[in-house]
Amino acid sequence: MTHKTEKLVIIGNGMAPGRMLEHLFELAPGHHEVTIFNAEPRVNYDRIMLSPVLSGEKTYEQIVIHGDGWYIDHGITLYKGHRIVAIDRAAKTVTSDHGVTESYDKLVIATGSVPFILPLPGKDLPGVVTYRDLDDVNAMLLAAQSRQKAVVIGGGLLGLEAAAGLAQRGMDVTVLHVMPTLMERQLDPAAGYLLQKAVEERGIKVICKANTRAIVGESRVEGVELEDGCIIPASLVVMAVGIRPNTGLAKEAGLAVNRGIVVDAGMQTSDGDILAVGECAEVGGMVYGLVAPLYEMARIAAFHLAGDRSPAFAHSDTPTKLKVTGIDLYSLGDFADGDDRQEIVLRDATAGVYKRLVLKDNRIIGTVLYGDTADGAWFNDLKKKGTDISEMRDTLIFGQAYQGGSPLDPLAAVAALPDDAEICGCNGVCKGKITGTITDKGLTTLEEVRAHTKASASCGTCTGLVEQLMTLTLGDRYNPAAVTPMCPCTELGHDDVRRLIKAKGLKTIPAVMQELEWKTSCGCAKCRPALNYYLVCDWPDEYADDYQSRFINERVHANIQKDGTYSVVPRMWGGVTSSQELRAIADVVDKFAIPMVKVTGGQRIDLLGVEKEDLPAVWADLGKAGFVSGQAYAKGLRTVKTCVGSDWCRFGTQDSTGLGIRIEKFMWGSWTPAKLKMAVSGCPRNCAEATCKDIGVICVDSGFEIHFAGAAGLDIRGTEVLGLVKTEDEALEHIVALTQMYREQGRYLERIYKWAKRIGLDEIRRQILEDRDKRRAYYDRFVFSQKFAQVDPWSERVSGKDKHEFKPMATVGFPQAAE
Amino acid sequence: MNWIAIGHIDDIPLRGARCVRTPQGKIAVFRTAENEVFAIEDHCPHKGGHLSQGIVHGRAVTCPLHNWVISLETGRALGADQGEVHTIAVRNEDGELSIALESLMLAAAE
Known part of the structure; x- marks a missing residue:
């Protein structure tokens, strides 16, 4: 298709226009030249998932819908951080605050909504934020670091999600809600009460019927004053009292605007060349805030732009769900009392379950479920189809599985659903x-399935249903345990455990096992060393290393051999030694009758066959000669192998030996997910074999080429190039940052090359090479951690630490004379 | 039964082990997270690894050489592995530990 093309300009880059473009590229590929102006300085992300980002259960990267590559692939011009300030309908152009003017054939306005700000005194004080976009989340996360008090004004969906997230981040949170019960627009008072109890169980204070009089503070927010004069102290105030359509631009351009920008059922505004979609649009007298109708608008608009004007937007109710882990809540339709209405209610106080169906003429018109929401989709289906329920009225409230006496098997319930039953509410x-x-x-x-159908791709609450459908359709070919658990003690995978340790602030192994519901009382030999590493890595200053959770090698700082003796490897910085050091080693070998002395692949000397009880004495003698532990036993930095470099070699381009020693002195003692071996070669002849190491450096005339993700063990792999830097300082900074990124993200026992494959080389290059701030932050965290890690374990033990490790508890049964 | 004192429970770290030398070989004495004490031969039925060097979890220890998991109560290998070590009776009187000589001799006789 060569015939170009209509110029399509979109104002706004939220979820609705993103979805519209996906449909459009499918319906009419290559017909449009697309330009997007986004007031936010970023790509399209899943705004519904901001709450999990706030609580730490997801990262921003995980909620991106379209990465930069998507825009490039579709030839879209994306202006990030450009706010449109004027639409000239006569000239058919738009102009941004940075002075860019673009002309259009068709214009789509998708400016979304703006948070409603209560007109209170003090509303502009620093520390008062709204909850709308990633910038708001980042502002809250920054404030949460103080672990002080926060007040959330508004006990609706957003307010409660914000409160839960901030509480999980360690803040002391109070929710102020003006109505008598929480989420009164979606829940009846009974469910609102249960919700309040569940919220309060999370340590969040809830004050209902709370009228706010003012936000107080001198130079920044200090508290919130209520109508009765009482002041609640707070260093952060989140206003989550509602949103309103962002219509200012459309109004100025002279388009018809009511509550939202008025559009017809084909998403067209009062100007034939301008469409509006999303939260800013008003269709059939309604404005919408939940994603399902917004996606429907996107679909209709795409047909419209592709030239098919037949599809029309029709209103449908959308269920409300709260995205707070552990609180199950579902509400749909109309549940107000009325003379012509009847209701069926089920309460189970011990299980914390409340279900209420509102009926009119034997048909469901409203549903409120709390605690057990599994039948929400089924009730929704009955409501949508207007099914007469008089036949099953007696058992209706027990749910679908109860009908016809079939067993309470969730899979059977899903199997019984008709083909047109809605599974994913967000995406219809x-x-x-x-x-x-x-x-x-x-x-x-x-x-x-997410990629092809969009089901479970937005808020994710229907993931269980989708998985059950996969099981039904694929049988044994579908393995729902896509995440491999860490070990049989838990269902959680390494990544989940790592994320939850951070998100929940878990700082001991018992705390992890309690909070993450370990199935065994004290773990096993697989999970305990992993947890110990994660805690050492995440809380270097606070966590007390648990030696009983370390493998024997890391407990006694030597390598266990098949006969129960140990091998000892002193550190030789960069592989360089001296006559004095060699003499000391020779003396130790003689004194303790060490049977074997061997040079290792990492340019170190290995003393093999040392009795465990002799270890402290061997270390004491080596220590006197200036040796420290070589950590040849550690899941940590082992060796930096070097060649002789420019000091001696006629080909050497840089001081590779010096750089290797510098790296080793900087990084020794650090723990990593698996062993970390490095090398520095002075020229591309690569005598130090840097290109099969976890991290390697090849010195060249113009600087230092940094390599990573090599392997020469069970797998053999050449390294990948991270990039070229000019100075030794830069080389060190990049290597340290890369190591820290791996330390924070790697799964225990996962070598750097496996981690890199999982994360993606481009992503690593982006974070370490291109993003200077990220690199510095990684570097700084590594340096901080080293303050606690760089303690020579040998000298500690020579001075008596863990004495019990090296001596038998008792010697019994021998004749006295033998003593 | 002939009890031989071997020391105090606090000499063993929680979820840890110490070994006791006897004329018939080494015995590994374990202290679980629940403060229970068990003693077994310090010799994995697989390749003779020193069980006293392993990671203690629940009422079991994982051998440091090849990750066999041995029950401290029965001395039997858990899971798919097959093998057994001798258990030795331990007495705990207010933390003072002793082991039974008879079971020692029995272990030696076999």
């Missing part, structure tokens, strides 16, 4: 579409 995906796509496209993973 029904059962038949999911099962059909799985079969047609041969999908076997959840990720694939």
Whole structure:
């Protein structure tokens, strides 16, 4: 298709226009030349998932919908951080605050909404934030570091999610809500009460019927004053009292605007060349804030732009769910009391379950579920179809599985759903579409199903249902345990455990096991060393290393051999030694009758066959000669191998020996997910074999080429190039930052090359090479951690630490004379 | 039964082990997280690894050489592995530990 093309300009880069473009590229590929102006300085991300980012259960990277590559692939010009300030409908152009003017054939306004700010005294004080975009989340995260008090004004969906996130980040949170019960627009008072109890169990204070009079503070916020004069101290105030459509630009351009920008059922505004989608649009007298109708608008608009004006937007109710881990809540439709209405209620106080169905003419018109929301989709389906429920009225409230006496098997319940039952509310995906796509496209993973159908790709609450559909369709070919658990003590994978340790601030092994519901009382030999590493890495100043959770080698700082003796490797910085050191080693070998002396692959000397009880004395003698432990036993920095470099070699381009020693002196003692071996070669002839190391440096005339992700063990792999830097200082900074990134993200026992494959080389290059701030932050965290890690374990033990490790508890049964 | 004192429970770290030398070989004495004390031969049925050097979890220890998991109560290998070590009776009187000589001799006789 060579015929170009309509110039399509989009104002706003949220979820609705992003979805619209996906549809459009499918319907009419290559027909549009697209330009997007985004007031936020970033790509399109999943705004619904901001709460998990706030609570630490997800990262920003995980909620990006379209990465930069997507825009490039589709030839889209994306202006990040450009706010449109004027639309000239006569000239058909838009102009941004940076002075860029673009002309359009078709314009789509998707400016979303703005948070409503209560007109209180003090609303502009620093420390008062709204909850709308990633910048707000970042502001809250910054404030949360203080671990002080926060007040959230507004007990609706957003306010409660913000409160839960801040509480999880360690803040002391109070929620102020003007109505008598929480989320009163979605929940009846009974469910609101249960919700309040669950929120309070998380340590969050809730004050209902709270009228705020003012926000107080001198130069920044200090507290919130209520109508009754009482002041709640706070260093952070989050205003989450609602949103309103962002219509200013459209109004100035003379478009018809009511509550939102008025559009017809085809998403067209009062100007034939301008469409509006998303939270800023008003269709059929309604404005929307939940994602499902917004995505429907996106779909309609795409058809419109592709030239098909037949699809029309129709209103449908969207269920509300709260994204706070551990609180299950579902609300749909109309649940107000009325003379013509009847209700069915089920309460189970011990299980914390409340279900209420509101009926009119034997049909469901409203549903409130709390505690057990599994049947939400089924009730929704009955409501949507207007099914007459008089036949099953007696058992209706027990849910679908109870009908017809079939057993309470969730899989059977899903199997019984009709093909047009909606599974994913956010994206409006029904059962038949999911099962059909799985079969047609041969999908076997959840990720694939998400990519092809969008089901479970937004808020994720229907993931369980989608997985059950996959099991039904694929049988044994679907393995739902896509995440491999760390060990049989838990269902969680390494990544989840690492993230939750940070998010929940878990700082001891018992705390991890309690909070993450370990299935064994004190773990096993697989998970305990992993947890110990994660805690050492994440809380270097606070965590007390648990020696009983370390493998014997790391407990006695030597390598256990098959006969129960140990091998001892003193550190030789960069592989350089001296006559004095060699003499000391020779003396130790003689004194303790050490049977074997061997040179290692990492340019060190290995003393093999040392009795455990002799270890402290061997170290004492080596220590006197200036040796420290070589950590040849550690999941940590081992050796930096070097060649002789420019000091001696006629080809050497830089002082590779000096750089190797410098790296080793800087980084020794650090723990890493698996062993970390490095090398520095003075020229591309690569005598130090740097290109099969975890991290390697090849010196060249113009500087230092940094390599990583090599291996020469079970797998053999040449390294990848991270990049070229000019100075030794830069080389050190990059290597340290790379190591810290690996330390923070690697799974225990996962070598750097496996980690790199998982994360992606480009992502690592982006964070370490291109993002200077990220690199510095990694570097600084490594340096901080080294303050606690760089203690020579040998000298500690020579001076008596862990004496019990090296002596038998008792010697019994021998004749006295033998003593 | 002939009890031989071997020391105090506090000489063994929680979730840790010490060994006791006897004429018949080394015995590994374990202290679990629940403060229970067990004694078994310090010799893995697989390749003779020193069980006293392993990681203690629940009522089991993982051998440092090849990760066999041995029950401290029965001396038997857990999971798919097959093998057994002798257990030795331990008495704990207010933290003062002793082991039974008979079971020692028995172990030696076999």
